Amino acid sequence: MKARPTNSEVARLTGRRRGPDASDHLIGARVRQLRSECGVSSETLARRLGVSIQQLQKYETGQNRIAASRLWAMSQALGQPIQAFYPPDAGAPVERVESDLSLVSRLRARDRAMVLALARRLLRPPP
Numbered sequence: 251m252k253a254r255p256t257n258s259e260v261a262r263l264t265g266r267r268r269g270p271d272a273s274d275h276l277i278g279a280r281v282r283q284l285r286s287e288c289g290v291s292s293e294t295l296a297r298r299l300g301v302s303i304q305q306l307q308k309y310e311t312g313q314n315r316i317a318a319s320r321l322w323a324m325s326q327a328l329g330q331p332i333q334a335f336y337p338p339d340a341g342a343p344v345e346r347v348e349s350d351l352s353l354v355s356r357l358r359a360r361d362r363a364m365v366l367a368l369a370r371r372l373l374r375p376p377p
Contacts, residue, residue, distance in 0.1 A: 275312030280335045281324060282310040288328050298327040 270278075285295055296306040299320065308314040316324070325332045357365060 270312050270315050274315050276337060277316060277321070277335050278310045278312035280337075281316070284328055284330055284334055285310075288330070290328060295324070295327055299323055 285292065292303055292306050292310075296303045299306065305314070309316050309320075321335060322332060324330075325335065
């Protein structure tokens, strides 16, 4: 019977690494910044979230990832919209896509069908 691969072996073979990445650090820094701007101490926020101060510090430093449900709880505890935890330019790609779609809508029907068919083909997962 073959032994189950370790996490480090899986990461090496797949090119994926576990744990926080740059976006986790950015969101953690935003948590700390917003908490400070709202005048809420780390003790108070940790208590509101039901976590230890040490766990909150790990979130704020990006050492631990923040689950979506925990981020939602943070937004409620700080009275901030969920978008406040993301960089201001995080919505830029969506706006660009909406702009590109408005350009497509101006094309003639035949050309629009070709562009949309090409987009579908490009977005299809590889076999």
